[in-house]
Amino acid sequence: MKADELRGHLDALILAVVKDAPLHGYGISEALHAQSGGAIELPTGTLYPALRRLERLGYLRSSWSTVSGRKRRTYELTRAGRGQLAAQRQAWSEFSGVVGGILGTGA
């Protein structure tokens, strides 16, 4: 899967993956890889700027910790982030319906 297709939807995926449990950047990358069945492999040049953007927008909150000698910045959803995730889910539903309908896939 061309990762660039994600454009505009990556935020939703990140929010979704940290929803249940706070995760650090590398963990988010791994979670997306696993949950996509290996289809998603985020370059760090994509992931870390996205995380900073989401924090700047108030959807994520981060805190540093050290786990077995390695520093981690752990991200968790804010209240606004939960709202945004719900909105993104809704937007995805509409979007996929529209595109699927026109492409004749899934409609």
Place this chain on the structure above:
Amino acid sequence: MKADELRGHLDALILAVVKDAPLHGYGISEALHAQSGGAIELPTGTLYPALRRLERLGYLRSSWSTVSGRKRRTYELTRAGRGQLAAQRQAWSEFSGVVGGILGTGA
């Protein structure tokens, strides 16, 4: 629907909409508007460059005509365009499955 979400998928939509019948730019715009239930409204600054790009890539072929005093450039799918459309459909199917799965929408 935020039109920018289309990024990366617009080509597929255009190819899909000219598949059955050749259309001119304005007609493509209207077809997408109608087939999306009004959700898609393409700015001309998006549509026309996209058409030129698709022609340059060999997926579309264009020809001029005049209909009731107005000049039209009509686009039709090439053989390569048909192949590309099939590939895009496949890619969409995989993409929507992955995203839907992670967002918990449609999976």
Place this chain on the structure above:
DNA sequence: TCACAATATGTAGCTAAACAACGTATCAGA
């Protein structure tokens, strides 16, 4: 008749997101 909407094409310049290619550092195991 005069203005406005619809039809129809296009370009120039901007923005933002994703990417490739770096750079830094720790730890485990061969």
Place this chain on the structure above:
DNA sequence: TCTGATACGTTGTTTAGCTACATATTGTGA
């Protein structure tokens, strides 16, 4: 000791879509 996994990040580039603008014809309603 050296490689691979873990973990953070930045710089500079590319590119697609957007806004705003420019042009022209035809149909319509005031």
